[in-house]
Amino acid sequence: MNRLFVAVSTLLMTAALFSATKEDLYFKGGKEDFGCDLAHPEKGKLKLPYGSANVQNAVEVNGYVVGLTCPEYRKQPPLLFRFSIKDVRLWDYTDFNKSGAPGMRPANGLAVMGNTVYAGTYATGKTGCLLAFDVSAPELKAVNLGAPRKEDGVFCLTASKDGRKIFGTLFPSNGFFVYDIAGKTFKVVAGAEIDSASEDAVRFMHMDSTSHLCKALGIDNAGNVYGSTGMGRLFSYSLTLDKITLLGISLPYCQNHQATNRVESWTLAPNGKLYGGTSMDGYLFSLDPKAGKLVNLGKPVMAGNLRSLAVRNNKVYGLCGEMPEYTHFFTYDMTEGGFEDLGMLRFRNLLINSKHVSYTVSHLLFLKDGRLLFTENDLFPSLIFYNP
């Protein structure tokens, strides 16, 4: 009898150990956390069109998560959608083509000013534009604010600290532009463009036309803007001098990866430092804007592409890994140092009342209610709400 008990116990413990090991691959959150599907067709419910729903970025405005999609199927248009946080449902969406910009790709990032969300467009050989959407209006409508420069597109954008300007970079030049909201004027500021030697290096690597372009802009407490240009070098835009300066600082890299190294994500910490993530190798770094000093904090996971960052309670929260690599959720302890790789997300999906694995997560964002929002960029994406 004792032998039987020992045998059964051992078997159960082995099974538990095995399942625990398997489950450790994932980060699951608590019982109240969930993912809400956006695109599976559902009877009587508004859903994003299949093939066009891949969520690239999101912001919180006026009680909505406002999300930007980059279509999985190229012939379909990018969308801007509203998701009601209170009602936990997709509210409405509009496509970029309606704004008179057919065949365009959405720029990286969204800029928010009050109840207005700004987005950009670009495409090879075409002139892209800046779009504005009034999120408080009954119906989402894109207003075309024009182009920063003819034959350039908007590749990434962010809002200024004072709420008066939109900053962005251009496609394919990597030029820097400033949009004055009140004056409705664009100004391109020289200095951030990719130089010919850097372009040659990218050409030598035979990489695509966007792999080296600045994908995200960071802003320090003084309102100055930071981004990357050729060979993974940092530039800054001085708000007071209205001028671009090359900082003489290179992003961390593995040897021979400089040509397509760029900043993929930024976040500003309460200590005044900017934290950033790189593309090719997925390094996390800190930048002290006052001292002009960059510290390489290391790699959180094996994958490259440190896609999104946020700071809360002395912790950096981040996502690393872009398809075909799977996205891992990680944290970095700003006080003690050190990463914690939390693995892939596996949250309860309201649609099926069961868990689903997030293989590719594009963006994370702290909501005003303290929850962390994750957006997925796949064919059937969810918005995932997690209370840390």
Add this chain to the structure above:
Amino acid sequence: MHFKILPFMTAMLAYASFAITLANMKTVEYPDMANPHSSWGSIGYSSETNKVIIGVCDHSEAIAIMEWNCRTKKMTRRNWVATSGHLQKWQWQGKIHSQITENKNDGWMYFGTDGGESREEFYMDHPRGYHGGYIMKYNPVTYETINLGSAIRYESIKELVVDQKNNRLYGISYPADHFFIKDLATDSLFDKGMINKAHVARTLFTDKWGNAYYTDMRSYLLKYEPARDTFIWSSDYIPVDSAKTPAWLRRDGLRAWAKNEKTGDYYFQTNYSRLLQIAPQEKGLGNIKDLGYLLDPSPEIADTSIISANSPNLACGKNSRLYYWIGGHGNYLVKDSICLVECDPKTKIKKILLKRPKSEICEATGSNIMDKEGNIYWAAYRSIPGKSTAESGNSRALLIIFNPEKELNK
């Protein structure tokens, strides 16, 4: 009065004379292989050569291509996947998990390779981890294997079927569940995206128009129509007893399928043991008929046991009846025994025909494998003493041959 009961009596006598016994089946072990653990789902029938092709693995080093010659009744190991597919060490594969499907356009047998789950999953994108599965084809005449290349990076191939009309392959990758298309005429690969990230349903089937059938994570039937290059969804769940079926089981989708060659109807079963019939049509989903659970509940066997039982196999005999084994992976209807069940789709009546202990048959896999004589085949395994579970070590792969209409040993 006597004349009225005559047809009934004749039918009863005919039934009695053809009662299915152990003589209607036999098992065959695999030769020339040191440790044949498993042959999960990797079985196909070559109508051109009248052979059954099985992929047998040890989950680690060796994946053998075995051939059962239906005419000579002989089993032969023909090839190893790693050497014949010219795989380097860094391209290691754990098994064949997909069906092995005959392409009637060229006679070759197509299949995909799989990493074998844990080793693949845990190492994922590590430089020494899993590189991804390969699409391969095997020629049952020349015994040649050709590696047609990879599908989705880091992802294994759980399913691969042939669209006979358009000469294309449809595949499902693991774990992210990409639906991909390999066009054999142009050697092009199309990734249609992740269609069910909650769980990779383990089977896929095609109809005569080249439409492919699968399920999404809600357990909605999903159809890919090549003519319009689009997916369409059924408007509701595949029938499910929601109160008794856990959500995680619902999301697991399709498990096995079979076709009635006489009527053209298809049958499929879900991971929660629901049996369904579909009359496929070129456009739209076609009528789906619920045939109930794989077995009707009884005082001895509760419906919840049936729902959670494992049955990754299905076949439709020449008599238009369905045959399937219930049991495996720790889920059995009768303690430590696997049951062979017959279902008449017309009446929906199901009955247990045979019960075998795990030491003889532990679990059976395979969809729609039947030769010209009406012999049905399943890729199965039996349990042997050991520490690991299911088909991952304390198991020996074997082939089941079954004919509902004749005894095999005579």
